[in-house]
Amino acid sequence: AQSVSQHNHHVILSEAASLELGCNYSYGGTVNLFWYVQYPGQHLQLLLKYFSGDPLVKGIKGFEAEFIKSKFSFNLRKPSVQWSDTAEYFCAVKELDSGGYQKVTFGIGTKLQVIP
């Protein structure tokens, strides 16, 4: 079965620091990859997604992620975080089987706290 690992459960950074959140998955077939963000008191929102093509994808609010197929990884990065980036970040992997069925598995989430 598919599994998604987010290595850092709680990250604390100062404003302007660089961010990298790790995400690894176990499925060896075709996947679509997502990062979602949940700001305090708000619902899950899509940050960025990878379907195919350029493995470096750019999302909203200056976030980007790189798909490295050989490492089964899809790490999220941002060069300079802001206090408003304080939120919980979820990596998600959609596996695509031959029958056309698509199942989405989420990581446990990483809570990011940015200190002004």
Next chain:
Amino acid sequence: KAGVTQTPRYLIKTRGQQVTLSCSPISGHRSVSWYQQTPGQGLQFLFEYFSETQRNKGNFPGRFSGRQFSNSRSEMNVSTLELGDSALYLCASGRQVESTDTQYFGPGTRLTVL
């Protein structure tokens, strides 16, 4: 375009009771997925419906069930509630026409079981 709506937003029940949660997807979306979110387990997939048919089910006991109506609205039912069922239940909708489809999440229903 209106987003995914879930009702009720908050619910308090006691052990042994049953509960029904409702989800209205974005207009035109035919797929609805349900997730349970808890601090310790993160988001766990419950089931997915597409055009009134359940396409997949996660590893939850039979007390958790769902259905989808012809207008794509979906309901989730939990019978014989247990304390451990306290969680945020999220609904997500998508077109699911192509593999590149994206899910859009609702605000969730916060269920507390006493």
